[in-house]
Amino acid sequence: MNEIGRLDSQSRKQFDITLAEIFKQLDKDKIRSAEKKLIEISKTPNYFIREYIGKKLVTYENVDKMVQVTEKMLTHRIYGVRATALFFLYYINIENPEKVLELLELTFDSVPWEVESVINGMWKRYPDIMKEYMATWIESENSQKRSLSFHGMENISHSDPIYIMDFIARAIDDDTMEVQKKITHILTQVARANPIIVYPYIREWLAEADETRTKTIWVSMKKLANIVVQRNRRDSKEEFVILTEQTVEDWRSDENENVSQMGDRLARIIWR
Numbered sequence: 001m002n003e004i005g006r007l008d009s010q011s012r013k014q015f016d017i018t019l020a021e022i023f024k025q026l027d028k029d030k031i032r033s034a035e036k037k038l039i040e041i042s043k044t045p046n047y048f049i050r051e052y053i054g055k056k057l058v059t060y061e062n063v064d065k066m067v068q069v070t071e072k073m074l075t076h077r078i079y080g081v082r083a084t085a086l087f088f089l090y091y092i093n094i095e096n097p098e099k100v101l102e103l104l105e106l107t108f109d110s111v112p113w114e115v116e117s118v119i120n121g122m123w124k125r126y127p128d129i130m131k132e133y134m135a136t137w138i139e140s141e142n143s144q145k146r147s148l149s150f151h152g153m154e155n156i157s158h159s160d161p162i163y164i165m166d167f168i169a170r171a172i173d174d175d176t177m178e179v180q181k182k183i184t185h186i187l188t189q190v191a192r193a194n195p196i197i198v199y200p201y202i203r204e205w206l207a208e209a210d211e212t213r214t215k216t217i218w219v220s221m222k223k224l225a226n227i228v229v230q231r232n233r234r235d236s237k238e239e240f241v242i243l244t245e246q247t248v249e250d251w252r253s254d255e256n257e258n259v260s261q262m263g264d265r266l267a268r269i270i271w272r
Contacts, residue, residue, distance in 0.1 A: 006048045015041065015052060023060050026069075035069055039076065042084035047113065051078055054087020063092060074107065082107070083114045092119050097126045101133055107142055119151035127156050131163055139169065143176040150182035154189040161194040165201045168222055173213055180216050187220040191226065195243040203247075207256045214258065221262065225269040230272075245270060 007015075018041055025034035040054060060066045066088065073085035086107050093099040100122060108115050123130050130152075137149035150171075153164055168183055191198040206217055224244060231241045248270060250262025 005046070006108050007052055008091050011049075015049070016056070019053070019056050026060065026062065026065055029067075031069070031270070034260065035072070038069065038084075039073065039078075039081050041080040042073070043078050047083075050083045050114070051117075054083050055091050057084075057088040058091045067092070074110075079111065083111045086111050086118070087116045090121075094121075094125070097122065097129050101129075108148055109142075112144065112148070115148060115150045119148060120155070123152035123155040127159070131156075131160075135167070138145065138170055138203045143174075143179060146171060146174060146176065147178040147182050149188050150179075153186050157186075157190040157193040161197045163188045165198060169201070169205070172216065173210075173270065175212055180212075180219075183216055184223070186222040187217075189225050191220070191224055192240055195240050195247070199247045203251065205257055206258045206262055210259050214262070216260065218265070221266055225266045227272075228270050 018037065022034045022037050025031075025037065036090050038053075038057075044049065044050060057066055057070065064129060070085040070088045073081050074089070076082050076085075087105065089103055090100055093103065100118065104118060106116055119130075134149040134153075137145045140146055140149075150167075153167070157164060164186060168187060171179060174180065174183070187198070187202075191202075202217060202221070205213060209217065225248070228241050228244050231238065248263050248266045252267055254260045254263060
């Protein structure tokens with residue numbers, strides 16, 4: 001099987017045959033044999049294979065037996081095996097958000113790529129629950145948890161930008177590189193969707209910014225300024241473009257030095 005890339009129909013058929021064999025072994029209580037075969041096909045660097053297998057395991061009728069097998073796989077030494085187990089346990093509990101959140105607590109540092117996928121799905125299905133739960137993660141002493149707390153939040157960038165901006169405000173001075181990267185990503189996404197709400201927040205943060213905070217904001221604003229340049233080349237004067245240009249112009253004459261300097265730097269990008 002390919003180490004990367006999505007599965008084609010032939011590959012899926014091959015996996016379906018193997019999984020049918022595993023299901024038969026479980027039906028006959030040949031647990032060790034089934035476990036060995038399942039682990040073998042889960043030892044893959046291909047994300048899409050791991051996800052496909054995890055989803056297909058949900059079709060097995062004896063849920064308790066499959067849960068027993070996969071829960072042991074969560075602590076396996078090989079990443080792909082742990083990831084496959086996480087996908088199954090996520091999809092089998094997808095209607096039980098509290099159970100999924102318990103699962104994330106157990107796996108956030110052992111299968112981070114798949115945890116990001118699960119978190120993204122949870123934001124789509126249960127935004128209100130995620131708003132409450134991720135608020136505890138952003139306060140965690142664990143930097144990986146703080147970083148993951150931002151993942152998937154772009155799913156509510158249109159519906160609840162104020163929540164996102166208040167959330168970012170709680171971590172704007174986090175000096176962990178991964179957290180800063182997440183902040184700049186989500187800040188860019190929500191600014192594109194709701195510039196009229198976002199820019200006043202950023203101006204307030206800039207007014208009292210130290211070097212670290214200024215750098216975090218600059219990375220986001222530079223991306224947004226370059227998007228404006230691209231849109232202008234297509235003669236697309238949409239709300240985002242108009243408000244960004246207006247904001248930059250206002251910042252250039254702002255009485256706060258941090259803000260005016262940022263405005264000048266952005267102006268050199270937009271009107272070069």
